[in-house]
Amino acid sequence: MKLKLGLPLIGLALLAACQNKNTETDTRTVFLDKAGMDTTVNPGDNFFEYANGKWMKATVIPDDQSGWGSFYTLYEDNLKKLKGIVEDAEKANAPKGSIKQKVGDYYASGMDTVTIEKLGAEPLKPVLAKIDGAKSYKELVSLLAELAKTNEAGLLGMGVGADEKNSVKNIVSFYQSGLSLPEKDYYFKTDSTSKVAREGFVTYATKLFSLTGADAATAAKNANAILALETEIAKSHRSPEELRDPQKNYNKMSVAQLSQLAPNLDVPSLFTAMQIKTDSVNVGQPAYFKALSTLLASQPIEVWKTKFKYDYMARNAGLLSKAFVDASFNYNKIFNGQKKQSERWKKLVNGIDANMGDLLGQLYVEKYFTQEAKQRMDELVNNLQKVFATRISKLDWMSAETKAKATEKLNVFLKKIGYTTKWKNFDDVTINKGDYLGNARSARMHAYNEEISKIGKPVDKTEWGMTPPTVNAYYNPTFNEIVFPAGILQFPFFDAKADDAINYGAIGAVIGHEMTHGFDDQGRQYDATGNMKDWWTKADADQFKTRADKVAKLYSSFTLLGNEHVNGNLTLGENLADIGGLAIAYDAFKLTKQGQDNSQKIDGFTPDQRFFLSFAQVWRIKDRDENMRVRIKTDPHSPEMFRVNGPVYNMEAFYKAFNIPKTAKMYVAPENRLGVW
Structure with a gap:
C-alpha cells in the first residue's frame, strides 16, 4: 500500500x-x-x-x-x-540490447502507424482463438494464468510486496478485479451519470467485438452479457471507502485455505501455471474470490469467453489501429471529459515510462536532475x-x-x-521496431517475472x-x-x-x-x-x-x-x-x-x-x-x-x-x- x-x-x-x-x-x-x-x-x-x-x-x-x-x-x-530523449535514442542507431536501442525502437514501433493500421486486429487473433477453443471454465482458468503474465487477466488483481505483518519478507497478494466501470456503484445506481456510463460501456464493448469480426447482433449480445456478468461480480466488491481499511484488507491464508475459499479456481494448478511457489498468500477481499469461484461454474461458458475476450481487447486497444484507439477514447471520455485525443508521441512516451521506466529514467536524470x-x-x-x-x-x-x-x-x-540508487535490469525485454503490441507484452512479461521472483524473499528497500x-x-x-x-x-x-x-x-x-x-x-x-x-x-x-x-x-x-x-x-x-x-x-x-x-x-x-x-x-x-x-x-x-x-x-x-x-x-x-x- x-x-x-x-x-x-x-x-x-x-x-x-x-x-x-x-x-x-x-x-x-x-x-x-x-x-x-x-x-x-x-x-x-x-x-x-x-x-x-x-x-x-x-x-x-x-x-x-x-x-x-x-x-x-x-x-x-x-x-x-522525455520526447527529446526518446527521439535522440531513436536516431542513435544504438547496439541491440542497449538502453537507447530499447527506448528508441519502442518509440519507433508505436509511431509506425502505417504498419499498425495494416495489421488491424490481426495481433489479437491468436489469443482470441485460444479463448474460443476453451471447452470448460477449467480451461479458461488455465488461460487466466497465461494472460496474467502479460497483465491481460481482467479477473485477477495481483501484486508482490512486503507482508504487512512481517515487513522484511515479500508475499503475493490478490485483490478484487473484474470490473470495467470505475467502481461498484456504477452498476447499480439509477442516476444519469451511472446510466450513461453503463450505456457507454455496452457501446464500447460492442465496437470491440465488431472490430474483431462479430456481426452487429452478436457484438451487441456479447456486450450486454458482459455487463450483466460484471454486475454480478460487482456485488462482491468492496467500496473505495472500505478499501482504505488496512486491517480489513489483510487476510493472510495458506494456499489450501484459498483453495477452499475458491475451489473452482483450482489454485494449485493455477499457481503452477503462473510459476508461483509459496505456502501462503494475502487475499485482500475474500468475498470477491468466493464469488468468482461460484460464478465460474454457474455462468455459461460462452458468457465467460466473451468476458475474457473483452478484457484482452480492452487491455490492448490503445496499441492497435486507429479504429481501436478511437473506440477506447470515446469510451474513456465519458469519465474524463476530454474532447480530443492527446498527440500520439505523448502516449508513446508515457508507455515507455510505464513499461521501461528505469531505462528512460537513467537518461532523464543524467540530463535534467541536478x-x-x-x-x-x-x-x-x-x-x-x-x-x-x-x-x-x-x-x-x-x-x-x-x-x-x-x-x-x-x-x-x-x-x-x-x-x-539501483537501476532495474531489462535484459529479458525484446524490443523490435515493427511489433508495437509485442513490445508492450514483452515489457509486461518482464514486470510479471520481476514480481514473482520476489515472492518469499527478503524485501529490498532500495526499490x-x-x-x-x-x-x-x-x-x-x-x-x-x-x-x-x-x-x-x-x-x-x-x-x-x-x-x-x-x-x-x-x-x-x-x-x-x-x-x-x-x-x-x-x-x-x-x-x-x-x-x-x-x-x-x-x-x-x-x-x-x-x-x-x-x-x-x-x-x-x-x-x-x-x-x-x-x-x-x-x-x-x-x-x-x-x-x-x-x-x-x-x-x-x-x-x-x-x-x-x-x-x-x-x-x-x-x-x-x-x-x-x-x-x-x-x-x-x-x-x-x-x-x-x-x-x-x-x-x-x-x-x-x-x-x-x-x-x-x-x-x-x-x-x-x-x-x-x-x-x-x-x-x-x-x-x-x-x-x-
Whole structure:
C-alpha cells in the first residue's frame, strides 16, 4: 500500500506570471502569479479563490486534457523533455540490447502507424482463438494464468510486496478485479451519470467485438452479457471507502485455505501455471474470490469467453489501429471529459515510462536532475523532520508512551529523493521496431517475472514505486519511507533559486504531507519497522479517532457540482496529510532567516503571505465536470479548493498573515480548529 500525494488524473495549468524568466540567464525571477489572483475576494471568505480566482475564470482546459493546472503544466513540460530523449535514442542507431536501442525502437514501433493500421486486429487473433477453443471454465482458468503474465487477466488483481505483518519478507497478494466501470456503484445506481456510463460501456464493448469480426447482433449480445456478468461480480466488491481499511484488507491464508475459499479456481494448478511457489498468500477481499469461484461454474461458458475476450481487447486497444484507439477514447471520455485525443508521441512516451521506466529514467536524470536540487531537498526534508518531532513532543492529547514510539517511527523514515540508487535490469525485454503490441507484452512479461521472483524473499528497500520523471510523491508504510521523484522537484513545487517562503509553501507542504501519511488513519497502524501493529495506548487511539472524525465531518460538508458532497471518510487520510503537512512546513519555514523576519516584502507580500500563496497556487487546478464526478466517487484526495481551504482555515498563522476578521465567511474560532499533528 502506497499513500500518494495524488494527482487528479495527471495534468496542470500554466501559471502565466509565475513563468517569467530572464531570457539572458534563463533564471526565473517571479514565483507568484499576482495576475491570476482575485483580490476582490476576501482571503477569509475563500482563500483558494483569492489566490487563483482570475486564473480559474480565464483558463480554458485544453481539448486533449481532463483538467489543467500546476501538475498538468509540469507534467507536459516533462513529456517534452522525455520526447527529446526518446527521439535522440531513436536516431542513435544504438547496439541491440542497449538502453537507447530499447527506448528508441519502442518509440519507433508505436509511431509506425502505417504498419499498425495494416495489421488491424490481426495481433489479437491468436489469443482470441485460444479463448474460443476453451471447452470448460477449467480451461479458461488455465488461460487466466497465461494472460496474467502479460497483465491481460481482467479477473485477477495481483501484486508482490512486503507482508504487512512481517515487513522484511515479500508475499503475493490478490485483490478484487473484474470490473470495467470505475467502481461498484456504477452498476447499480439509477442516476444519469451511472446510466450513461453503463450505456457507454455496452457501446464500447460492442465496437470491440465488431472490430474483431462479430456481426452487429452478436457484438451487441456479447456486450450486454458482459455487463450483466460484471454486475454480478460487482456485488462482491468492496467500496473505495472500505478499501482504505488496512486491517480489513489483510487476510493472510495458506494456499489450501484459498483453495477452499475458491475451489473452482483450482489454485494449485493455477499457481503452477503462473510459476508461483509459496505456502501462503494475502487475499485482500475474500468475498470477491468466493464469488468468482461460484460464478465460474454457474455462468455459461460462452458468457465467460466473451468476458475474457473483452478484457484482452480492452487491455490492448490503445496499441492497435486507429479504429481501436478511437473506440477506447470515446469510451474513456465519458469519465474524463476530454474532447480530443492527446498527440500520439505523448502516449508513446508515457508507455515507455510505464513499461521501461528505469531505462528512460537513467537518461532523464543524467540530463535534467541536478545535485543542487538534491542537496536543497535533503535540507528541506531534514528540517521538516525535526519540526515534526518537536510538534509531536508538544501534543497535549498524546501520552509520553505513544509519543516516544511516534518519534521513533519519524526518526527512522527512509528518505528517497530524485531517483533510485539501483537501476532495474531489462535484459529479458525484446524490443523490435515493427511489433508495437509485442513490445508492450514483452515489457509486461518482464514486470510479471520481476514480481514473482520476489515472492518469499527478503524485501529490498532500495526499490522505488515511481519512475524518476513522475510528477508525484508517496509514503509507503511497509517501508516507512517518503519518496520524491525528480519529476516533482521543479517549479511550481520547487526551485533552488526561489526564496524560502515559496519552497516551504510548495514542496515543503508536499514533504510534510508525505510525512504525515505515516501518522494518518491508515499510516498510524504501522510501526517504525513497517509492520501493521498497534503501538498506541487505547486512550491515545481514542483521542486520535475523535479528532479524525471531526476532520471527516468537516470535509463531508464541502460541496461542488451542484450539491455533490466530498466523501470525508474516503478522503480522510489525504485531508489529515494536507492539514498536518502545511502546519509542519510552516513551522519549518519559521526557522529560516526569511521566516523569522516577516517585515521584508517581495512583490508586495510578506514572507508569511508568500508562504500561503505559494501553497494555494501549487493546487491551482481546474477539472472537467466528468473527471471530477469520477474523482468524488473514487479518489481519496479532496478537490483542490478544499485541499487549500481546509488546511489554511485551521491555522492561526494564516489568520494573522492576512488580517482575517472574525466576521469572515470561513473564519473558524480557535476552539473549533481541527488538527491532529
